Amino acid sequence: MSAEPAYDYKKVFGRPQSLKDAYTHYCPGCGHSIAHRLVAECIDEMGLREKTIGIPPVGCAVLAYNYFNFDMIEAPHGRPLAVATGIKRILPDKFVFTYQGDGDLAAIGTAETIHAANRGERITTIFINNAIYGMTGGQMAPTTLLGQEATTTPGGRDPRYHGQPIDISKMIAVSDGVVYVERCALSSIKQIRRAKQAIKKAFRCQLDDLGFALVELLSPCPTNWKLTPKQACDWVNNVMVNTYPVGVIKDTTGYED
């Protein structure tokens, strides 16, 4: 038996402290896992974990408290920003963020979203837009694209019959209470790296007491889009961005990128 050679190992990649050692229930190719990781990395790198209170949505990410390794509280469907408002106003020195899907944020919770944003609550929202209702099995989302098939839009979304896809990020951006809104995608390396920068910047808005900030993440849902994970990423990159172009929607922070 020869002795083990003495290698000088250096850890270059690992699980962020803000993520628990747990398997997620997310489908293969789902954007939530990436989004969770980005949020956790940003919270770690900014040293926020021990002062963070997160509020997940009702939807696929409803169990996020099983994955994030900091204080979390469930809200009724669509109400995370109302719950977050109550927490942040009582604990203004803590870091409060909501993590919401398109149904939660832009359908049932539209009023809560617009008014929390308009009050300029010092809260950060991570908005996962996958243009479909994932948890309930593929029904139309407020963000479903025109022509897109959902289980409740047989033949595709018809604007006359089902209404237009809603761009809530653009809608809230008109309010002076909102200081930063950016849309990124979780479908390419470049966009994922950009998304991380955007999340950090949005978090900073809260820490610097500037106002409300939101990062929208276009997120693949291969299961309900009935595509492979690779096809789903391509669909985000080639189709979804035509309705929801990536980029900065509003930025009055004065931060240098």
Add this chain to the structure above:
Amino acid sequence: MRGNHVLGEAAVLAGCRFYAGYPITPQNELPEYLSARLPQVGGVFIQGESEIASVNMILGAAAAGARVMTSSSSPGISLKQEGISYMAGMELPGVIVNTMRGGPGLGNIAPSAADYFQATRGGGHGDYRTPVLAPSGCQELAELTFLAFELADRYRNPVMIVGDGIMGQMMEPVVFPDPIDPKDLPEKDWILTGCKGRAPRAMFSMILDVNKMYKHNLKLQEKYELIAAQEVRYEALGVEEAEIIIVAYGTAARIAESAIEELGPNGLSVGLFRPITLWPFPVKPLRGLAEKASKIAVFEFSTGQLLEDVIISVGERAPIYFYGIPGGVVPTPAEIADFMRSVDRGDGTIGRRIEV
């Protein structure tokens, strides 16, 4: 002081530091009062964009450890039921005030007690209860507001205070209990403050594992049984020798009291039984009195809701007579005196005999 202001001041003195609500008549003087008063003590007042948003704001503030309150009137309370159910499921303390008005639907702003079922049977979805306190005057309103916050914290459960527009506008002198500084309240070891120096906490009502959901519900039921055993409150006036006992709460009890006075000392022998906790309902005390009285009369600002709890309590121990006024009409004491005379005669000219 006016009832709505009494409630606001009592809440602040009881340590409430967060209020969110949406305007609705006839309770607007309460949020108006708090909008000026809460900031004076470092508290937070938010006029929410809806009743739903407001109740969820107090849910969040309760999770962060504050004593919290919201208020509304009947249609708004229906909207708040979502948050109340979640607070019950997540075991979050909070005080919800319902200044009841005529219904169903938008109804009118006149006094009513038509939300009795909603208040005493949980109100929202799921197998839960909330203690319901029904003051009948400004002094009691102040004291029960203190009690509401205390019960909410003690049992980690939402607590309701129910009144009506008359109570909100009624002006009576009040001596407030000693103020409570929130810093002196027992520390809550379950709240969310960031996980510094401890393991992360998660608060949720979704429990997918059927066994865990089953156990969680049984645990809640144990709590409700404890509340039912320990927190029953009522007032009984002149009931010991009474032939007739009239059961009424809130404003209706005040009218009944005046009616008894109107009947005079040499008139009918009528006592008043006034539930102060509508849930838990004082079943046993009323049952005990029904064993001795010859008749039970029920008077309510609704059409047979309080009556059901009286039937559960009294059963066939005494004949029950009922007079219920729907939709915001307020009867005079003379009318209730006539009801009691009719009960005495047993002729049903006012109200009716209930066949159990």
